[in-house]
Amino acid sequence: MEKLVISGPTPLKGEVEISGAKNAAVAILPATLLINGVCTINNIPNISDVRLLCTILEKMGAKIVWNTPNEITIDTRHINTTQAPLDLTSKFRASYYLIGAMLGRKGEIEVGMPGGCKLGARPIDQHIKGFELLGANVRTENGTIYAKANGLNGAPIYMDIVSVGATINVMLAAVLAKGTTIIDNAAKEPHIVDVANFLNTMGADIRGAGTDVIKINGVSELTGNKTYSVVPDQIEAGTFMLAAIASKGDLLIKNCITKHLESLTAKIVEIGGNVEDNGDSIRVWYSKRPNKAIIKTLPYPGFPTDLQPQMGVVLSTANGTSIINESIWESRFQYTEELNKMGAHITAQGKSAIFEGVDELFGAPVYSSDLRAGAALIIAGIAATGKTEVYNLEHIDRGYENIENKFRKIGANIERVSE
Numbered sequence: 001m002e003k004l005v006i007s008g009p010t011p012l013k014g015e016v017e018i019s020g021a022k023n024a025a026v027a028i029l030p031a032t033l034l035i036n037g038v039c040t041i042n043n044i045p046n047i048s049d050v051r052l053l054c055t056i057l058e059k060m061g062a063k064i065v066w067n068t069p070n071e072i073t074i075d076t077r078h079i080n081t082t083q084a085p086l087d088l089t090s091k092f093r094a095s096y097y098l099i100g101a102m103l104g105r106k107g108e109i110e111v112g113m114p115g116g117c118k119l120g121a122r123p124i125d126q127h128i129k130g131f132e133l134l135g136a137n138v139r140t141e142n143g144t145i146y147a148k149a150n151g152l153n154g155a156p157i158y159m160d161i162v163s164v165g166a167t168i169n170v171m172l173a174a175v176l177a178k179g180t181t182i183i184d185n186a187a188k189e190p191h192i193v194d195v196a197n198f199l200n201t202m203g204a205d206i207r208g209a210g211t212d213v214i215k216i217n218g219v220s221e222l223t224g225n226k227t228y229s230v231v232p233d234q235i236e237a238g239t240f241m242l243a244a245i246a247s248k249g250d251l252l253i254k255n256c257i258t259k260h261l262e263s264l265t266a267k268i269v270e271i272g273g274n275v276e277d278n279g280d281s282i283r284v285w286y287s288k289r290p291n292k293a294i295i296k297t298l299p300y301p302g303f304p305t306d307l308q309p310q311m312g313v314v315l316s317t318a319n320g321t322s323i324i325n326e327s328i329w330e331s332r333f334q335y336t337e338e339l340n341k342m343g344a345h346i347t348a349q350g351k352s353a354i355f356e357g358v359d360e361l362f363g364a365p366v367y368s369s370d371l372r373a374g375a376a377l378i379i380a381g382i383a384a385t386g387k388t389e390v391y392n393l394e395h396i397d398r399g400y401e402n403i404e405n406k407f408r409k410i411g412a413n414i415e416r417v418s419e
């Protein structure tokens with residue numbers, strides 16, 4: 001078993017390069033199944049979810065060549081099965097995108113129920129509702145999803161809840177359907193726009209991604225023969241922005257789209273942090289103890305739930321009492337128990353948590369419960385006095401490329417150690 005051993009406190013200083021967006025890449029890879037051709041994807045994050053998806057696609061008949069650690073060429077002309085390897089698909093969340101893509105490509109798929117971070121109930125009823133409105137038949141038996149359609153026909157689909165996954169999945173299924181599909185009450189995250197841009201680059205006809213109404217005019221096929229570059233990861237960028245404040249540092253975060261971070265930037269300024277927005281990079285630095293804040297996570301462009309734990313670290317040593325309301329997930333405060341082991345004073349109750357700011361955190365052995373909780377605990381270890389050991393790194397490696405090297409390059413005293 002591996003752990004990260006961190007000694008603090010260390011103010012993080014210097015420049016950090018942001019990788020391609022995990023939540024775009026894990027949708028774009030399944031989307032290649034819609035292409036009867038070859039395409040190249042660069043700026044792809046080299047994370048375990050991406051490598052796992054490549055393994056799944058190869059087992060389904062795709063040919064993948066890694067041109068560099070962050071660029072692949074994928075040939076999906078010879079997909080030879082409608083069954084995704086059930087033992088692999090339950091290891092992460094994004095396997096559910098195989099349903100929309102394979103319904104579009106082959107009209108059929110058998111795939112295990114998706115796994116992913118334990119954040120409470122993670123139903124997929126809106127995905128299924130969309131597929132059924134397009135004409136598919138979907139049933140779940142013994143943890144396996146069977147979806148089948150004799151041709152898909154475009155339809156108007158109103159999402160009962162704003163859902164990133166359902167919006168992308170229905171978009172995938174609609175791309176090759178006959179006629180026009182309208183997704184209303186769609187999610188607007190930057191990774192949804194990126195998936196739409198990828199598909200349009202390969203020959204699809206999708207308009208309105210990034211707004212709450214997306215229109216997809218079905219086309220007969222996607223031919224590929226193009227190269228696409230994945231959008232920078234706004235959640236990774238935000239993670240380092242909050243690390244700059246939590247560690248009393250000064251960071252220049254490069255290769256990001258600052259427009260995607262407006263809700264976080266506003267909050268950092270509100271609590272007394274300093275921000276210099278250069279469009280494709282952003283400088284964030286600490287000058288005084290953060291003020292207390294009230295945070296409510298919301299779908300984009302609201303404050304992202306995927307930055308909630310990282311903000312929690314900042315608020316645990318802010319001036320006064322802060323509150324976080326987590327409106328997206330039922331259970332995304334497990335990390336607060338770990339921060340309390342480090343001397344924080346947090347009371348989590350259901351979808352809300354109260355942070356009574358303490359003067360400092362102290363190193364301790366802590367356990368990551370999910371991807372972003374893990375990132376938060378790394379930040380806490382860098383800011384805390386003493387030695388911190390972060391366990392359950394498999395969660396972190398799913399979504400952050402070379403995490404300890406990136407932190408070490410900006411001054412962190414951090415080592416990955418095998419127990």
Ligand code: EPZ
Pocket residue numbers: 022023026093094117121122123124125126127128161162163164165166187305306328329330371372399
């Ligand atoms: C995506 O999850 C991300 N994962 C999550 O990021 C992120 O937290 C979430 O979007 C919200 O931004 C990937 O993109 C792989 P949702 P997803 O469907 O698509 C409810 C990370 O750290 N809902 O937008 O699963 C759901 O329970 C991960 O990178 C239904 O009720 O999230 C939740 O309350 C963690 N029925 C809300 O909608 C459905 O059919 C939003 O979920 C679908 C969702």
